[in-house]
Amino acid sequence: MDFKGDFWVLLLLLISILCVVNGGDIVHDDDSAPKRPGCDNNFVLVKVQTWVDGNEGKEYVGVGARFGTLMESKEKHANQTRLSLSDPLDCCTKPKNKLIGDVVMVHRGNCTFTTKANIAQAAGATAVLVINNHKELYKMVCDPNEENLHITIPAVMLPKDAGASLEGSINSGSKVAVQLYSPERPLVDTAEVFLWLMAVGTILCASYWSAWSAKEAAIEHEKLLKDAPDDFLNVENEGGSGVVDINTTSAVLFVVIASCFLVVLYKLMSFWFVEILVVLFCIGGVEGLQTCLVALLSRRFKQAGELFIKVPFFGAVSYLTLAISPFCIAFAVVWAVYRHISFAWIGQDILGIALIITVLQIVRIPNLKVGTVLLSCAFLYDIFWVFVSKKLFHESVMIVVARGDRSGEDGIPMLLKIPRMFDPWGGYSIIGFGDILLPGLLIAFSLRYDWAAKKNLRAGYFLWSIIAYGSGLLITYVALNLMDGHGQPALLYIVPFTLGTILTLGTKRGELNNLWTKGEPERVCPHIQHTQ
Template sequence: MDLKMRLFWVFLIFLPLVVRGGDIVHDDVDAPKRPGCENNFVLVKIQTWVGDNEGEEFVGVGARFGTLMASKEKHANRTRLTLSDPPDGCSTPKNKLTGDVVLVHRGTCKFTMKAHVAQAAGAVALLVVNNQKELYKMVCDHNETNPNINIPAVMLAKNAGDNLESSIRSGASVAVQLYSPERPLVDTAEVFLWLMAVGTILCASYWSAWSAREAEIEHDKLLKDAPDDFINVEGSGSSGVVDINTTSAILFVVIASCFLVLLYKLMSFWFVELLVVLFCIGGVEGLQTCLVALLARWFKNARESFIKVPFFGAVSYLTLAVSPFCIAFAVVWAVKRKISFAWIGQDILGIALIITVLQIVRIPNLKVGTVLLSCAFLYDIFWVFVSKSLFHESVMIVVARGDKSGEDGIPMLLKIPRMFDPWGGYSIIGFGDILLPGLLIAFTLRYDWAAKKNLKAGYFLWSMVAYGSGLLITYVALNLMDGHGQPALLYIVPFTLGTCLTLGKRRGELANLWSKGEPERVCPHHHPVTAQ
């Protein structure tokens, strides 16, 4: 199997990993704001101390009720943390809580009851440990008004609560400091990630169009030099290019769904390690292909001289020269991927893979593009939202986070750290959110060049504007919806596909775009036959 076909199957494997970033916070109960239960949900930092040593910092989410916390660390007090007895905090505690922050378990009674009990016992704040890894929002009951709670209430994820509880039960003195710093209005990481996604599609589209043009020139040259007896022979097209048909477009989503469920069921440390290996294989081949294409102009002889290598077949000297560097780069990233700046290597490998796949995998017409993007649109919505009713959690989000794997999420995505955000973390975008719309956008540029259209009269410029707008709306929605994971294709597909369909209809070219995918051509060797 040659390089191009291996990359094609890597594309199939990576297709389901369409993820988007954000702090995963879910509504626990759908309850409207009421007096006394009208706080905005805010993320809360819980800095810990075990004995005299500074411990881990955890993140919680503030309740709809209770008093607000300090927004700056210097205004927050360090307070002793005490376990509630009974652990659910639903009845008068047997131990003394005066002046302490109390840690209770979720369940048995409503959240406001736990807060009332803690407040009556003299606690200065309430930490509720969730029974799941996620953070759920604590609200009042549907008909509850003015609960008169005057202490802060915060929910912790299960792993954070278990960590604190084990420290206390070991006999150590544990203290916490609660505060809620404000996030910047504009996330600079999302701005750079937007530029990265748009720039990747831009580069891939021009490479794809340039390759198609060179293949067409070669084809026309063969036709020009060929005898008249061979004029009717079909052109060979671009070598090594995989054209997607309608059946393949549907199968992509079926295979993607099966692979996503497989990831969900088998997610573990070893499985993520396997994904890292697959990512490195794809990244090496993508980086190698991009470097060879860039260096070919300066090392033409090395590109055109070949040597036979077992299993790989004929390989150019230039490819052999850059391969060790690409392999070493991927291995170093894999070994050091947990260090703070490893995201740079991951993004380089990911961008190289995406650009290469978009140059190799193509859609031949707008019909195939419509089927592919429409299926991906439904796929994204189903596995982010609808899957909750079948699996009791969002399958896409669980896989994106890498739950049960012991790792910080899966590697098949681009990410940038939030350097100016007090909460830290990463802004991320999945490969599918770039690859799938990129297939359509690359098609529009190839069509524009073949039809000799300028930017304004063509489809590529408006498709790029539509993609950028759709991705921008995704990030706006992500921030407006309290950090809920958002299916990016929910916004991107209507923008990009709708733009192409609308422009094609208005310009009277939709039928040609839909079926042929290329402008009408007149063969230069065709001579009309006249009757004698």
């Protein structure tokens, strides 16, 4: 394998480690605490706007409890109320300080959540903020044996860092006030709709480019066969196409090495480590953007694309590539410098999409057997690092890496992201590169097979596989909303849809053997047919 092939395989590994659709990380024991009258509220996110000495401060996000009264949904109807600390801080016994009319902040632990709420209510508090002892949110439920609950004040859980900040302000002598309300989220997140379109559109573009390149290579190959039929074996063994075929061994190793790399990211996650990933992402993004732009512009400026100049280290480079490169480098550098501003997601998505399309054009699976091994391993990989890793590391490794915890950064760049512009909670909808690239390898293969077999869309595999991918991704977003926003392993839904569709159609049409082993339809060489 040449240097460029090695580079793209390593890049494929790097950008495919994240296979997760985002969501908040909320821990709960709700399954062991059945709903009952007085403890049957729906869990809702709660905005906690703060004021310190009369000046508007930070806004925190908490989660409402199963018990207590419901939150106001509109900001204009929510009251601004003084915040006090309970004494004792756990609020497991009657407070020594006066809390009448205040929102009281208490620490988690030493007694049940309902005990804290009842004591705060008896002391005259208007709401209770429970500070978690971890950075995640926790869904406050009732004890399984509790009956006849009559809690008439709201109860909200805040993460540890929010509590520490508020407690520090109060202890320093500042006057702190809070406003609690829970705005309703839109039924359909427009960001997820656009993200779905971006993911499907990226695979469509990459698949057609891959199939077109394969078609042109096949035409060129046939010309060579006609001109020199005696050299058939030599032509057949020539590489030089710049395409890297994955085999079953590399498919398994890919997932194993990706797992190791994910653990390294998890263990070494820091500001400087993320900076290194940003540099690597920029290098790949420049190469991807340059490749895509050159491919598009070479149709218009054909002569510039066919004239080459020798450049040290890089070898022969076309004039068109030289003209495009400064723009691509400048684009990546500007994004890297200003990646923390509000609209930097546009640059990240452009670089990411160009990178994915380029990798899908260069790295290919030769047959359905390799595709099945790769996606099956990725399916297990995704489930393990999102769900099973919680038992080993006490938190979801994939989600922690995707969020960029402990790095001081807003996640790592191997993601497509769109801001939730019409969601009062804000934030971003994200999808890992692996959720596009890995299924994309199989879908691009299906289109190459259809074109080689001269199949129309309905009789082929591409149309049904892209519909299956879109359906699998849609089900992922439905699951994300049904699971209270928990991060979901997208390949858990996408792989059965896409792989199952092609395997089922191949079996039904009697073409599974060709798809599985050869990855192309049966052919009869023209010169062999002529001699017979």
